[in-house]
Amino acid sequence: MTVEKEGLSTAESLRKARTYGKFRCHNPTCMERIQPEKGKKTAKCPTCGMEYRVHWVNPNLPRIRGPVWDVNRKLAEAKLKEMGVK
Amino acid sequence: MAKTLYIDYQKCTGCRLCELVCAVFHDGISNPARSRIKVMKWESEGLYIPMSCQQCQDAPCMNVCPVKAISRDEELGRIVVDYDVCIGCRACVAACPFGAMNFNAKDKQVFKCDLCDGDPQCVRFCEVKAIEYLEVDDMSIYKKRDAATRISVAGKEAVALQAAM
């Protein structure tokens, strides 16, 4: 019976692919892994320049709380202008 | 030294996994009515309190048993029922002040927490650690630390508040 096959399932084996202490930049074509300084509340993507507010779910698990709004809006409006979108 | 269950109801999320695994471990059946532990709920207040046997020193169930079927197992620090002696009169169910002695109408016998012979499944499965299995005489130390933390936090807040004013 296949179900009694020993060893790890595919999902279980993927656990070793997890990374801790980092998150990915939210910019889709960037997606750089950013490692924020422990406990620090902001992080800037070294590749694309997006700036984020950081929240620590636990001491080893940072997450992006949101963008730094002013920077975010400035970048978006510049991009819209560049694309000629009204 | 014997260990016992230490329940911190504040941490309980009310999921009742303890009830499920208790019944499956002991009876091989899923049915919370067979569980030795039971989460009592006040849903409209978001309050969940797991109730189980306290393994009392001067146990009312033991004292009330007319045939002396209930005794104390000092090694594991638990109260046990000898089913060869038990007559199923349910006097112990009536006497327990915590409702921790139960009666199963299907198997026609009483049942209670036996600490799973030293590896309580409710503790093993409770990820939020609302139930822990601790040395009996260490228990008050944990409570002291909790209370002291609260006092220390309150103290710091008071100082901060004064400074702000």
Add this chain to the structure above:
Amino acid sequence: MPLDRKIAYIDLTTGDIQTKPIPLDVRKKFLGGRGLDAYLLYNHTEKGCDPLGPKNTLMVSGGILTATCASATARTQIMANSPLTGLLGSANMGGFFAPEMAWAGFHHLVIKGKAKHPVYIYIHNGEIEIRDARDIWGKPVTDAQWAIRDDLGDQEVKSCVCGPAGENLVRFANVMTGIKNSGGRSGMGCVMGSKNLKGVAVRGTMDIKIARPTEALEYNKRFIDQIVSAKVNQTQGVLGTPFIWGATNSWGGIRCRNFQYNQCEYADDIEPERIDEICEETMGPYHMTGCFGCQVHCRAQYKIPEGPYAGVYDEGPEYTSQGAFGGETDTPRAITVLTGNHLVDKFGMDNLETGSLISWAMELYELGIITSKETDGLDLRFGNDDAVIEMIERICYRKGWLGDALADGGIAASEKIGKHSFDYLIQVKGMSNLHSDERATPALALNIATGSRGSDHLRSRPAIDLYHLPEEVLRKIYGNPVSYDGPLSSEHTEYIGKPWQVFWQENCYMGVDCLGICKYHTTFLGATLPNFEDWSKVIYYNTGLEMTPEEIWEVARRCNMIERLFNLREGLTRDDLKKGDMLNHRYFDEPCRRGAIDVVGKMIDKKKFIKMIDEFYEHKGLDQKGVPKPETLEVLGLENEPSHLV
């Protein structure tokens, strides 16, 4: 065999009740839960039956694993012909109802007819009784449940009920259980209301046999370890589901001002961290709770901190309420989200539909398509918190012209309003989109366009597509349990390979829904969470049923096809904007205006999108009209439906 579950057929018109065991061959074909419900719906309703008439059939069920020693088997499935869409209606909720129903002796209920006066169904250890609910009718969701307990003199009773919204036939009323667990979307509470059925109450102490108790217990430990070690679930356990909204809003995948923006800026006050602070302030440090047997505990407890409802206890808010009453309406204030969340919980109304329709009406109001005449003087501009709260109540009680119009759902309302209002309505198959904006994510756009119950994220969303997983990881996930060697792309702005991912997820979510477990326990938000291979074991240890991962996949395909057959029977046609697999034109015409730099300017390329649908149909075994090919039906054993096996 330990798999000896029962099904009950209840006719509310005649009071006739019949119970039957679920045959093993039916189990092997449809497993249980949503899959078996879909089969029952197809077999027990007639083509074109009035969703609000006595001939509509309401299914309430648990999955094949419900109440076994598996992790988080808390989900209750509800299904009927939807009064919102006229197509498949389906809802799914957590809480404690389905397991209790299982211990009361039943896994599936098939409810027909219409009672002469308000009633509720009471199921207790194998016995079913239809009881008077005239004194309970009119009560809000929780009050109704406590009244049922008092009526029965048993505080351990669990029930699922419709609230005032269901009684008032609001087309998107929920079936609810507990404080806030909602069988939302597609108006299942409305079907309950139309049957004069206030609710179903259950209480049971019957045994559910476990095939291999020791292995089931040990495997459950391993399964839980897999669940709780996932970062996504650790985050859920602290911040609850609001974290999903927060993360999505951060990059610009959230609808704001109906569909004008794809990000709600300066939303600090409703970000998950802020909501968490309020929960902590009002409920203490341990304010997370969960459904039956679940270790993720993603649901927060809170009290409304201020305003007219100050001090009222509720649970949530989920990410859906943040989107519905914060983002879409551009009212990013915690008090509005928490109050709005409480009101829909109390009324038993779908938060997503409610918020979407209010924000749509707001856009129409700002455009002058509706005026203060239709709103009865309410200043329905974006950002008006009081107007949002007021509209929720107006919809539930059908107050005012607009409240009554919106209570009939978006398409009906757009027909009443006229003046191109439909063009602004963000919906698929008559069901409003949730709060998310899919213009930058073609895979997610395909998912909402093709969902069987209308625009929905819980039918086939490849959410992990956003994580930029390396191709070899994607291949491992999406190449199991059946092989796939077509293209796959890590880029979530791409169109390549996405149809397969959506097809795979559709089968994966049908799988969990047949099992009766929560989607947070499978490949939904976390790439490392269990799916087909793991389920094969958990089914075997608990029920003794031997199913290979491939067989479970086949079941899922079969059940999805039954849903498709139902929709086709009820009028689904591929390109129909109101009843088909198509998105509102705004997805193709209006570029994203906010979000991460490379999200700005994104929209869906219609040509590529249509090609994706073609490809998706091919994976499913449909022709280019979206109708199953004869050979597909033959392979899935569905060539003779309805087959009335049960």
